[in-house]
Amino acid sequence: MPDVTFTVDGKQITAPAGTLLIEACKSAGIEIPAFCYYPGLSLQAACRMCVVRIEKMPKLQTACTTPVAEGMVVSSETPEIAQARKATLQLLLGNHPLDCPVCDAGGECELQDMTFKYGAGESLYAEAKNHREEQQWSPVVYFDRPRCILCYRCVRMCGEGMDVFALGIQNRGSSAVIAPNIPAHQSPDHLAHLDCEQCGMCIDACPVGALTSGAYRYKTRPWEMNHVATICTHCGDGCKTTLGVRSTSDGAEIVRGDNRDKSGINGDFLCNKGRYAFDFANSPERITAPLVRQPDGSLKEVSWEEAFAHAGKKLRELRDAKGGSSIGVIGGNRLTNEEAYLLQKFARTVLGTNNIDHHRTADYVTFAQALAGQQGRTASWRDTQSYPAVLIVGGDPTNQAPGTAWNLRADVRLNKARLYVANTDEIKLRRQAKAFLQLAPFGYGALTAYLAGDAASASNAATNTSALDTFRDAVKAEEKLLILIGSELRGADLKRLIEFGLTIPGAKFALLSDYANSRGAADMGLLPDMLPGYVPVSNPGPFAEHNAPTKNGLNMLEIFEAAGRGELSALYVVNSNPISRYNVDPAVLKDTFVVVHEMFMTETAQLADVILPAANLYEKGGSVTNSYGDLQLVQKAGDRAGVRTDFEMIVRVADKMGADIKALVPFGKGLRADMGQSRGAQSGEADRHAVWLTANNLEPKLSPFDSWAILDEIQRLVPGYNLLRLQLLSGNDQHLEPAAASAASANRRDLVLPSGDTLFTSGTLGRFSPALNDVQRYQGNEPLIQIHTAAE
Amino acid sequence: MSTITNSIFSPETAARFDRLVTLYPVKRSALVPMLLYAQDEVGYVSDAVVTEIAERLDLLELDVRNVLSYYSMLRTKPAGKYNVQVCTNISCMLRGGYEILDHCKHKLGIGHKEVTADKVFSLEEVECIGACCWAPAMQVNYDFHDNLTTVKVDEILATYRAGQGKDVK
Numbered sequence: 029m030p031d032v033t034f035t036v037d038g039k040q041i042t043a044p045a046g047t048l049l050i051e052a053c054k055s056a057g058i059e060i061p062a063f064c065y066y067p068g069l070s071l072q073a074a075c076r077m078c079v080v081r082i083e084k085m086p087k088l089q090t091a092c093t094t095p096v097a098e099g100m101v102v103s104s105e106t107p108e109i110a111q112a113r114k115a116t117l118q119l120l121l122g123n124h125p126l127d128c129p130v131c132d133a134g135g136e137c138e139l140q141d142m143t144f145k146y147g148a149g150e151s152l153y154a155e156a157k158n159h160r161e162e163q164q165w166s167p168v169v170y171f172d173r174p175r176c177i178l179c180y181r182c183v184r185m186c187g188e189g190m191d192v193f194a195l196g197i198q199n200r201g202s203s204a205v206i207a208p209n210i211p212a213h214q215s216p217d218h219l220a221h222l223d224c225e226q227c228g229m230c231i232d233a234c235p236v237g238a239l240t241s242g243a244y245r246y247k248t249r250p251w252e253m254n255h256v257a258t259i260c261t262h263c264g265d266g267c268k269t270t271l272g273v274r275s276t277s278d279g280a281e282i283v284r285g286d287n288r289d290k291s292g293i294n295g296d297f298l299c300n301k302g303r304y305a306f307d308f309a310n311s312p313e314r315i316t317a318p319l320v321r322q323p324d325g326s327l328k329e330v331s332w333e334e335a336f337a338h339a340g341k342k343l344r345e346l347r348d349a350k351g352g353s354s355i356g357v358i359g360g361n362r363l364t365n366e367e368a369y370l371l372q373k374f375a376r377t378v379l380g381t382n383n384i385d386h387h388r389t390a391d392y393v394t395f396a397q398a399l400a401g402q403q404g405r406t407a408s409w410r411d412t413q414s415y416p417a418v419l420i421v422g423g424d425p426t427n428q429a430p431g432t433a434w435n436l437r438a439d440v441r442l443n444k445a446r447l448y449v450a451n452t453d454e455i456k457l458r459r460q461a462k463a464f465l466q467l468a469p470f471g472y473g474a475l476t477a478y479l480a481g482d483a484a485s486a487s488n489a490a491t492n493t494s495a496l497d498t499f500r501d502a503v504k505a506e507e508k509l510l511i512l513i514g515s516e517l518r519g520a521d522l523k524r525l526i527e528f529g530l531t532i533p534g535a536k537f538a539l540l541s542d543y544a545n546s547r548g549a550a551d552m553g554l555l556p557d558m559l560p561g562y563v564p565v566s567n568p569g570p571f572a573e574h575n576a577p578t579k580n581g582l583n584m585l586e587i588f589e590a591a592g593r594g595e596l597s598a599l600y601v602v603n604s605n606p607i608s609r610y611n612v613d614p615a616v617l618k619d620t621f622v623v624v625h626e627m628f629m630t631e632t633a634q635l636a637d638v639i640l641p642a643a644n645l646y647e648k649g650g651s652v653t654n655s656y657g658d659l660q661l662v663q664k665a666g667d668r669a670g671v672r673t674d675f676e677m678i679v680r681v682a683d684k685m686g687a688d689i690k691a692l693v694p695f696g697k698g699l700r701a702d703m704g705q706s707r708g709a710q711s712g713e714a715d716r717h718a719v720w721l722t723a724n725n726l727e728p729k730l731s732p733f734d735s736w737a738i739l740d741e742i743q744r745l746v747p748g749y750n751l752l753r754l755q756l757l758s759g760n761d762q763h764l765e766p767a768a769a770s771a772a773s774a775n776r777r778d779l780v781l782p783s784g785d786t787l788f789t790s791g792t793l794g795r796f797s798p799a800l801n802d803v804q805r806y807q808g809n810e811p812l813i814q815i816h817t818a819a820e
Numbered sequence: 821m822s823t824i825t826n827s828i829f830s831p832e833t834a835a836r837f838d839r840l841v842t843l844y845p846v847k848r849s850a851l852v853p854m855l856l857y858a859q860d861e862v863g864y865v866s867d868a869v870v871t872e873i874a875e876r877l878d879l880l881e882l883d884v885r886n887v888l889s890y891y892s893m894l895r896t897k898p899a900g901k902y903n904v905q906v907c908t909n910i911s912c913m914l915r916g917g918y919e920i921l922d923h924c925k926h927k928l929g930i931g932h933k934e935v936t937a938d939k940v941f942s943l944e945e946v947e948c949i950g951a952c953c954w955a956p957a958m959q960v961n962y963d964f965h966d967n968l969t970t971v972k973v974d975e976i977l978a979t980y981r982a983g984q985g986k987d988v989k
Contacts, residue, residue, distance in 0.1 A: 193880055193882065196885065198885060198889035199889045199890065200889075209881070209882040
């Protein structure tokens with residue numbers, strides 16, 4: 029669109045024609061208040077707060093619905109406008125209680141801010157306020173009707189944004205009210221309820237305290253928390269979430285997760301898990317002291333020193349007596365990149381084994397190998413917001429990667445993107461799709477064969493073969509196409525699909541996996557045949573300096589098979605629960621020395637000889653890589669006395685095994701610390717130094733527990749991880765492309781086991797989240813716990 | 821032939837609804853007339869009515885309820901056989917509309933939006949019914965009665981109670 033130039037408050041502004049006045053002003057630093065306007069959602073013009081005076085127009089105009097025009101002259105703040113806004117506020121406050129001191133939104137309420145600004149705190153209205161009791165709509169959504177100012181943000185957010193349409197407006201005039209989709213008279217407890225995806229986006233969008241969060245309400249005030257921006261630990265999208273943290277007697281408790289600053293890759297989106305399922309961190313069931321199994325079979329709390337010494341001594345003895353190849357190592361999907369890298373380095377260089385694996389939720393090895401030698405062919409998650417055409421083969425983003433689904437809906441809604449969906453199931457995203465191809469059960473292999481040119485496979489791919497032809501032709505006609513691939517496609521199928529996609533010049537790919545750092549676990553080489561960066565074990569290239577074994581190790585299944593044959597002397601498990609996930613018979617590990625880093629007494633931890641209580645992803649720093657290959661910074665938010673990070677524990681165990689820690693973690697390099705002055709004119713110098721040094725990769729790594737030391741090594745050795753430190757440190761995402769060599773052998777077992785998680789489950793971790801359990805029970809139609817409306 | 825199997829409506833109404841859906845550029849435009857006709861047939865907008873209309877128009881039940889709750893002339897509970905609607909807007913008010921309303925309340929022993937125990941009468945205070953020239957006025961079902969006095973109201977109610985009044989629906 030051509031640019032137009034216009035004047036606001038005497039300031040010349042240029043913006044593309046068609047831009048809304050309110051947005052153009054915002055870009056120019058002029059704030060126009062609005063309650064109902066929400067970027068990205070349809071226009072409502074319900075609140076009348078954004079009125080401005082535009083010359084040659086008879087009345088005040090709403091800036092949220094007025095597109096800018098050439099030569100327009102606008103006043104955004106005059107006594108006339110202030111009076112109009114004050115009158116609007118008085119009307120809005122007609123039924124709104126002034127209960128700011130108890131309201132959850134107090135301190136971050138748009139209505140409160142505006143009331144202070146325009147001085148409408150005293151009302152001219154003598155009528156009694158229309159009061160209604162608070163309602164619990166679901167375990168996570170509460171509604172306080174009198175506070176509602178009927179801006180319709182929640183209604184639009186739920187309908188347009190989430191494609192759920194669980195909220196509506198009922199009645200009219202001053203009795204109008206937001207209503208959920210289960211009316212009181214149809215509900216077993218005669219109270220209105222919500223049947224929805226429980227994402228809490230309505231709460232986030234609410235400009236006042238009408239919709240409040242079950243997890244956060246009445247717990248604290250916004251200014252009493254520290255706010256830490258970090259990455260959600262649940263699915264593979266890697267949403268940025270701002271955790272509100274408060275000190276407790278045994279650490280720091282996370283009380284809120286939201287994304288109000290919209291600074292992350294996910295914009296304003298968070299799903300149910302991101303918003304509420306941080307509460308496993310506060311669980312009383314957490315293990316907070318090291319446990320060592322006694323000769324009588326019981327687990328006894330011991331000191332850290334004793335636990336590390338015991339684990340280190342036993343591992344060393346077993347390695348020396350039976351060889352490294354008798355030891356297995358299993359890593360988790362929620363470790364930081366640095367921890368995953370350190371774990372494989374520990375396994376390969378200290379334990380001397382390539383028997384290392386993780387719960388694989390997508391075939392990243394094939395993905396990287398199929399794209400070997402290609403540049404600019406992998407998609408960033410950001411591409412899902414803007415690409416003009418998207419093909420999804422397999423997967424169900426709505427349930428498995430809700431942020432991806434959110435972006436795709438927005439892309440279709442705002443950019444008129446064309447979405448093509450090929451799936452064996454009728455996934456929800458087909459509602460936004462231009463074309464939905466219903467595949468035959470298990471038809472992905474046949475589909476990729478068909479796309480590769482094997483016309484005979486058509487009938488195995490879909491019952492409607494003419495639809496298949498039309499679908500393929502439509503997809504092939506796209507110039508810029510984003511191809512999102514579900515974990516159903518692996519090995520040869522995945523390779524064929526990528527080869528088909530590569531024939532489209534503007535196609536980019538992404539492979540969706542299930543957990544926060546599933547991609548990172550694969551990238552960092554938690555694999556028996558691949559070193560970090562998909563470097564084959566047999567040809568270590570840059571990793572030759574590690575002098576690790578060059579024979580492929582045992583994979584997850586083979587490790588337990590070896591245990592069954594009595595050939596596994598030790599098993600080292602970091603934040604993973606393979607016993608439950610792979611249905612392993614606990615008896616196979618009876619003669620194996622098992623060390624487990626865990627938060628909870630999982631099926632795997634129950635079999636351990638040493639349990640080291642671990643911090644979770646919200647309690648440590650580092651970096652993670654999402655499904656798309658976007659690297660982001662993880663920062664420590666919560667804290668719990670009695671737990672340590674996996675990073676520290678691996679280093680300490682290695683130390684007790686007698687390893688050369690300087691070789692394992694290259695710390696102690698960089699400049700010597702200059703702490704600067706802490707007082708006087710040059711105070712703050714130390715901070716400035718620190719930022720500069722860190723950004724330039726020169727900060728002193730004084731401790732072997734400094735994960736940045738490992739990041740240095742990742743940056744130095746891992747192909748594809750040529751990251752920008754400043755970008756990482758400023759909390760921005762950056763896209764990394766795998767730089768693998770093409771596959772040597774075609775017959776590699778992919779061993780992908782999708783997690784099967786839904787919107788309300790998250791592997792073993794999810795079982796320990798009260799919020800997820802509540803929502804599951806609620807969606808399973810158990811009666812809700814009644815809320816207490818009276819003061820206790 | 822109805823497009824909905826097991827419609828809760830009579831074959832005539834069902835056929836009328838089938839046609840109604842085709843009359844507008846977008847289906848949901850048929851929502852308000854459909855709700856009115858359904859109320860005339862069933863007596864009120866029941867949950868079953870909401871469900872079927874939502875299905876006919878490809879709407880969520882929530883959408884139907886949103887519209888339904890906006891209009892005061894659509895009711896979700898059964899009215900009496902004769903629904904007495906007394907106007908109290910300005911012309912009627914000046915000419916004694918509230919007197920008529922109070923008289924009806926007293927006479928029938930029910931209040932606004934209530935139904936007599938025998939379910940014969942229900943009473944409603946309504947906004948302007950467009951009979952200002954002959955105020956005060958009231959409407960019984962779709963039948964108008966104007967230039968009312970309390971005596972005249974008694975006669976009208978007696979006629980209905982005797983089953984002799986027009987029952988226009």
